[in-house]
Amino acid sequence: HFLVAIIFLLISFIIYSIYGPRDVLLPTFKEVFENISFKIIAKYFKFGFAIAISKNVGSLITILPILFLGVFVSLAEVSYFKIAVAYTSIPLMLLAPISRLLNVQLPKSKELGFATLRQHFIKTSVYSGLIIFVTLIPLLLLGSILVKTLYGQEYLPSINLIYYLSVHVLVSGLAVG
16 A cells, blocks of 8 residues: 555656646645645644544454454354354445545544534434444344355354344444544
């Protein structure tokens, strides 16, 4: 990811240097660098960095149980757990775009004041919890049919794990904010 970001940075720099001088509305590189406010950058970086760390720790927490299970139990048991995690994560996919939008909206809300940030945080948590609840219930009711259809008869033992993991998904839905 880092290498691709560097390559696109260089390509963007070259394109901007070619087309920037042709358009009077675009500032020159000198004007851009002269008007950079490091106080504003530091303020948003600090809050954005915390969000990035939280997001990556959340991804790591999802992967760690599977890695530890791979060390201690058989491959079949790991596959049951992996299927159950993938199945119960379906409702969380609906919240991924909301979470991305919150990476922008919550810092804006913080600038408007702590009361606004708190109001947006609570509203987002409640609505995301309701979205998870409404989408998870049909998935739980249709669990055995969908697992059998999508993954096959041999993965039906993972259904018991799906019911246990659904509690985790419900709590995760409240934690989107």
